[in-house]
Amino acid sequence: MEGSIQLAAPNDIDNPYTSALETSMMEKLDKLFPMSPSRCIYRVPHRLRSVCEKAYTPQVVSIGPLHHGKEILKAMEEHKWRYLQCFIRRNNLSLKDCIKIVRDQETSLRSCYSEAIEVQSDELISIILVDAVFIIEFLLRYSYLELRDENDCIFGPPEMISDICPDLMMLENQLPFFILEHLFSLDIYSTPFEDTDTLEDFGRPSILHLCYQFLNHSGRCIGGTFDNLKAVSEEEVQHFVDFLRKLYIAPIFESQSAGQPNQVTAPSIEELHRAGVKFKFGSTKNLFDIRFKDGILEIPKLVIWDETELVLRNLIAFEQCLCEDNYISDYVHIMDQFVNTPKDVELLVHYGIVEHMLGGGNNELSTMINSLTRMVNIYPTKFYYGTVCEDLNKFRSLLWQTRIANLRQNYFNTPWKTISFIAAVFLLILTAVQTICSIISLKP
Known part of the structure; x- marks a missing residue:
C-alpha cells in the first residue's frame, strides 16, 4: 500500500544493543591474559587446596604478588625492607640500578605466573625487588653467620627461621630464579662455604649453591642428604619448588613407565x-x-x-x-x-x-x-x-606361599615354638600309629 511503512527485519539493520554487546565482548577478548609457555608459578588447584588449605597458604611471609598485602603477613613487610637496605649498603649499590634490573625483566616476570597479575607496573616491581632481595639475604645469612645482625628477628630473638622455612617451600609463594640470579650477581660477598665439596667445579657461590646449602643443612631432605647439585645445575631451574623436585628426581634411573602394566594398587x-x-x-x-x-x-x-x-x-x-x-x-x-x-x-x-x-x-x-x-x-x-x-x-x-609363611610366623618364629610344634606333630604320629596297631591286633 502506498505510503505504508515497511518494518525492517531484525537482520536488515544494525541493532544498537547488539553492537554494544559485540564491543563489550571484544574488549574482554582483547584483555585476555596470554598463556605463556614459560609459566611455572601456579595457584594450587581447588581440589588439592580443599584437602589441606594450610599447606599451601603462607603464614608469616609473602613472596611475590599472589599473597602480597594479606593482613596476616604484614608484620614481616618492614623486616623485608630492612634486608633490602642492608643489601644495598653492603654492596654500595644505588636503588635506581636495582629497580632497573627488575623493570627490564617485568614482561618475563609476569609471564611466569599462570594468571594475570592485576598489579600496576611500579607496585609489581617494588614487590619483586623487595621479596627477591629478602630471599637472597635470608639464604646468605643462613649460610654465613658473620652476616647476621643481632637485631635480626629471624636469626636472632625470637628466631623465626623455622617459621619462615615452610613459607619458602609453597608453590604460590615463589619467584622465578632468574630474577634472583640477576640481583645476586650484584652482591660482592663470595666467601666459599666451609664444605668445599659443594663448590667443586663451580667457583663462586650461586643462588643454587645457597639453596642447596640451606636444604642440606636444615634437615629438610626426606631421603637422607642431597648430593645431586652438579646434575641439577646443568638444567634450567624455574624456582625453589622446582629446584627441590629436581634434587629428588635427579638420581632416578631410566623410566620404567613406558609399556609397563597399568597396575596402580598394591597390598599393604x-x-x-x-x-x-x-x-x-x-x-x-x-x-x-x-x-x-x-x-x-x-x-x-x-x-x-x-x-x-x-x-x-x-x-x-x-x-x-x-x-x-x-x-x-x-x-x-x-x-x-x-x-x-x-x-x-x-x-x-x-x-x-x-x-x-x-x-x-x-x-x-x-x-x-x-x-x-x-x-x-x-x-x-x-x-x-x-x-x-x-x-x-x-x-x-x-x-x-601365604600358608607356609603364616605357619612360619605363627609356629616357627622362636626356637621353643619350633620344638613344641615338632613335638606335637611327633605325638600325633605316634598316636595314629598306636591306634592303627590296636585295630590290627583286634582282628581275628
Missing part, C-alpha cells in the same frame, strides 16, 4: 608381611628406587619431619599443574598403598625403612600418608611403579 605392608614378603632397608640414595625381587621388597629410607607433609603437598601440586612425569605423586601413591593402618607404619619403622619424629606416633603418620593422595590424579598408563605393583599382587596371590 601388613598383608605383604603375612604373605611372606621380606623387607629390606634400601641402600640407594634414590628415594624412588622401590624394588621387589625374589620375595624381597626393598624400600629406600624415608625420613619424616614436621614439614614433610607441606613439602610433599606442594611438590605434588607443582607436578599436577606442570610436569609431564609425576614421580613425586606416584611415589606418595605407592606409599599410600603400602600404609593403611598404624600396624603398617610399625613394620616399616621396625625394618628401618621409616624414621619419623611426629608427636602422634605411628597413628599420625599413617593418617598423614593416607591423606596425601586425596584428589591427586594418578595416570595408570604412566605410573612409575606399575611393575612393582603387579609383581607384589602376583606374589600375594600364591596361596601356598
